[in-house]
Amino acid sequence: MKQMAGIFRGRSFKNSEEDFSFRYPEDWILRQLITTQAPGLLEQWTLTNTQEEIRIDFQIFTNLYKAGLGNLFDCVANLCQEININNQEYFEIVTESPSGEVTLDLGTVKNNRIYKITAYTRGKGEGLEKVKMVFNTIKIN
Numbered sequence: 330m331k332q333m334a335g336i337f338r339g340r341s342f343k344n345s346e347e348d349f350s351f352r353y354p355e356d357w358i359l360r361q362l363i364t365t366q367a368p369g370l371l372e373q374w375t376l377t378n379t380q381e382e383i384r385i386d387f388q389i390f391t392n393l394y395k396a397g398l399g400n401l402f403d404c405v406a407n408l409c410q411e412i413n414i415n416n417q418e419y420f421e422i423v424t425e426s427p428s429g430e431v432t433l434d435l436g437t438v439k440n441n442r443i444y445k446i447t448a449y450t451r452g453k454g455e456g457l458e459k460v461k462m463v464f465n466t467i468k469i470n
Contacts, residue, residue, distance in 0.1 A: 344372055349389060349444065352466040354378070354459075369393045371442070376463070383450045383459060390443040402436060415468045431457055439469050 339354040353359065353376055362373045369390040376385040402409055402420050410421045412435075422434045431453055435446040446464070450456030 342374075344389065348440065348442075348470045349387075350466075350468045350470075351387075351463060353463050369443075378459070383448065383456050385446065385448040385460060385463060388445045390445070392438060392441045392443050395441075402434065414465060417467075417469050425453070433457065433460055433464075435464065437469070444469060 339352050339357075340359070341350060341352045342359060343350040356379045357376055358379070359374055359376045362375060367390075369392070371389045371391055373386070373388045376387070377383065402422055404420065404422075408422065412419050412421045414435075417437055417439065419435045419437045422432075424432045424434075426432070429452050431450050433448040433450075435444075437444050446467070448460040448464075450460055
């Protein structure tokens, strides 16, 4: 995998509880979103690159129903893959629309919280590679 310029010299983010963090390139924009009335939604952010070809949405929910990792996604209808990022197990689903937009969903459960991360990019090329480089910096304490 190619190293993305600026990813390790980039910015770092920690949420208000300091239990969730990631790094991202300096020229990307991170916005905290106002938490809606969605049941259990605690915090949410969106990260975009300057060309707007990539968007990553981060959401943290309280685990109201004590769901396990296997309950986060419909892995029967979708091709789920179990992956490990920084010693945390995630389910990952990659889908591609007829228009070529790729959606990458990650989800995990830890400390009675659900962490849901969804990325959107145009195609499976460099954009998807950049998304995965950001994903590889995610840490949950």
